[in-house]
Structure formats: structure tokens, C-alpha cells
Amino acid sequence: MEIDCRGLSCPEPVIRTKRAIIGNPQSIDVLVDQVAPLENVQRFLKAMKYKVTVVELNGEWKISATK
Amino acid sequence: MTISKEKRNLALAGALIGIIAIVLVLLGNPKNMGFCIACFIRDIAGGLKLHTAAPVKYIRPEIIGLILGSFLISVVTKEFNARGGSSPMLRFCIGAMVMIGCLAFLGCPFRMVLRLSAGDLNALIGLLGFAAGIGVGSFFLSKGFSLGRTQRQAPLEGCAISVVNIILLILAIAVPTLFAVSESGPGSMHAAIGISLIAGLVVGVLAQRTRMCMAGGFRDLYLLKDGTLICGFIALFVFALIMNLITGNFKLGFTGQPVAHNAHIWNFLGMFVCGLGCCMLGGCPLRQLILAGEGNSDSAITVLGLLTGAAFSHNFGLAGAAGAVADGGGVKSAGKIAVIACIVILLCIACIKTFAKKKED
Numbered sequence: 556m557e558i559d560c561r562g563l564s565c566p567e568p569v570i571r572t573k574r575a576i577i578g579n580p581q582s583i584d585v586l587v588d589q590v591a592p593l594e595n596v597q598r599f600l601k602a603m604k605y606k607v608t609v610v611e612l613n614g615e616w617k618i619s620a621t622k
Numbered sequence: 623m624t625i626s627k628e629k630r631n632l633a634l635a636g637a638l639i640g641i642i643a644i645v646l647v648l649l650g651n652p653k654n655m656g657f658c659i660a661c662f663i664r665d666i667a668g669g670l671k672l673h674t675a676a677p678v679k680y681i682r683p684e685i686i687g688l689i690l691g692s693f694l695i696s697v698v699t700k701e702f703n704a705r706g707g708s709s710p711m712l713r714f715c716i717g718a719m720v721m722i723g724c725l726a727f728l729g730c731p732f733r734m735v736l737r738l739s740a741g742d743l744n745a746l747i748g749l750l751g752f753a754a755g756i757g758v759g760s761f762f763l764s765k766g767f768s769l770g771r772t773q774r775q776a777p778l779e780g781c782a783i784s785v786v787n788i789i790l791l792i793l794a795i796a797v798p799t800l801f802a803v804s805e806s807g808p809g810s811m812h813a814a815i816g817i818s819l820i821a822g823l824v825v826g827v828l829a830q831r832t833r834m835c836m837a838g839g840f841r842d843l844y845l846l847k848d849g850t851l852i853c854g855f856i857a858l859f860v861f862a863l864i865m866n867l868i869t870g871n872f873k874l875g876f877t878g879q880p881v882a883h884n885a886h887i888w889n890f891l892g893m894f895v896c897g898l899g900c901c902m903l904g905g906c907p908l909r910q911l912i913l914a915g916e917g918n919s920d921s922a923i924t925v926l927g928l929l930t931g932a933a934f935s936h937n938f939g940l941a942g943a944a945g946a947v948a949d950g951g952g953v954k955s956a957g958k959i960a961v962i963a964c965i966v967i968l969l970c971i972a973c974i975k976t977f978a979k980k981k982e983d
Contacts, residue, residue, distance in 0.1 A: 561709070561771070562705075562772045562773060563768070563772075564708065564770030564772065564904045564918075564920075565838070565846065565905075566763060566838070566841060566842065566846075566903055566904065567763070567768055567904075569845075569846060570763055570764065570845060573846065574844075587702060588703075589705070590701050591702070591833050592629075594833070598628070598848070598850065599846060599848065602846075602848065614703070618904055
């Protein structure tokens, strides 16, 4: 599953991520393009016990989380 | 591990900002007003002759410093990111309403914490209203409230507000007679321009690095059960409290508090407007200044909304008057009507942008 949070300002990316993991998926990718959501989404996913990796591409980030 | 590091940094920044705020009062700023984004933007509105209230006119270098501190550090760390286009007009209006709410209460969330740390119990009523406003705002956020996506902008668009502030600073230093300055009242009380500017720069850097936000703290607590952002808020309170106790500025009570009134309902509702509006904007007035410095032109527009709201507040008698209600303090009829109207309008915007926009995504 991938959710596109590019262009969204805090706290919307975290809230969308929260809604996306309601079904407790094994993995999820979140696209963001600002630093604050990058940090907040990571913090939230880690708190939800996901393992998180981040790849940067042209000022955008793909946050990949797996259980 | 990263969580505790973020909390620690926020707590350290909050502590340092609390100490700086109290030192600014010792060096000349009005009492319990080491920092107040709402009051200082209002003073700038007066300094620019956008309103006519004689006691609150001064080009506050702290505000200029906050924006430029955030701008400089975000350029250095390559976090400067010119963005905009997420409902700028709505943000302008919400910013103006946030200011009307703040000035009914007589302070932004930042000053609310400082007032609380000096024993001003009116700020406790304000805090309840603020928390309630954020609660309502969080409800809309959880139901999908959004002001829409931002787009990338040209760097010049992102740094325009910083350039404007540099010009304002140069003019304020080189040709101070251009601007109005209060001869008495809060606007006449200020630390030396260099000290205020440096304080603003330092707090701007700290707030940019830590993403400190007074509204975000409560919001994250409600929505995510995440207490990270509120750490800055708590540290600010604790250290300002310690400094107030040391300097003898702590005085517990509702009356006799500096630049405050004890009209409880309007303290509550003023900060309710502020909390709800800040939640819709994604951050408190301090955070808007920081984001504006980082290149977010929506936040820059919001800052102009705050400035305009301040001018309206004083030109139309909406702002609270300092002093006990028994002595003529509090919020006049026009201010009461304005606060109620702001609540209704904010709720309408929130409903429309929550429930009527589902098709966009």
C-alpha cells in the first residue's frame, strides 16, 4: 500500500497514515515532500511498532514501513 | 531512541526560550510579555500606522528576528523549501480571526504560557478555551479536514517575507521616525533593539529546529497520543515559572495581573477561537512565523492575516482592555460580537472543508 502525502502540511500526513494502518497492514509506503511530515510520520510509524526506512529522491521522501 | 532525543531537544529549547522570555522582561519588555506573537504583531501593526491605538505601537524586532532566524537556519540546513497554494485566502481570513481571538484574551498561546507561569489565573481559563478549541479542531482533522495541498514555488516567492522583514529592519534602524512609537503603555516598553533582535533570532532558530508549536502539542496529544510536541510547552512553563519565582514576578490571582483582564467567558472564548483557528492552520502564530521563514508562502499570508486582524481589532474596538472588569477592563460589545462571529465562521469553514470536499481526493 502507498499513500501520497506530498503537498500536505502537518498534521495531515500523520492522520492519513494513521487512517491507512487501521487494518494493520504488514507494510506501507508514505510519500512526503516536507521535513516536518517526514519526521512526524516516521515517529508515528515507529510508535506503531513498524520498522522504518527512508529513501530521498529530488527533495521528496518515500517512507517505507514494515512490521 | 529518536523519540526521546526529540523530546529532550524540545524540552531544552522550551527551557531556553522560557529563560530568554523572562530576561527580555527584565530588560524592558512589558510584564509577562517577554514574547507574545499576537501582541508584537499588533504593535508592528501600530508602528506601521495600520491602527490608531496609541499605547500599542512599536516595530518589534523579536518578530523580525523570529522570521529571519528561521529563514537563515533553514537555508543553512537546506530545509528552506518554497511552497504555497494551499487555500491562501482562507488562511489569511483564519489568521485574522485567530488574532481577533488572541487580542480578546490579550495574548497568543506563547504569552498564555508566560502569563500562567507568572501566576495569572486568567491564563488558566484561556488555556481551557485553547485546549477546547484544539479539541474541536482535532475532531475536524480526524474527519478529514484539509485546506488542500501546497505546490512548489519559486525561491523568490518563498523568501519574499524574509526580504520584507530585512527591509523593515533596516528602515526601523536607519529611519526610525518613519514609524509610530507609543509614548506610554505596552508599546513604549521594550528591550534595546539589538537585544530584542538577537532574542528573536535565537528563538527563531530553536523553534525551527525543534518544530515547536503550542497548538501542535495538544493536537498530537488528542489525535496521536503523542506527547513529543507538548514537551516544549511544559518546559517553557516550568522554566519561566522558576525564573518568575526567582525574580519575584510570580503573583497568583485573577486581578492585578499585567496586561490582562478577568472577563472569564471572553478569555475562554477568545482562546477557543485561537485554538480552533490554529488547529485549522496547522500551527500556532509562532509556528506560522517559523514556517513563513522556511519558505512557506501560505504561512507568510497567514502572518499578513494576523497583522490585518490586529489592525481590525484595534480600529474597531474588538480587543480586550487590560484591567479588572469592575474597573472597565474586559471585552466590549463589539469584541464579544466579533469573537462569536469568528467561532461561527471558523466552524462553517471547518464543516465545508471537512464534509463537502471528499471528492477532491
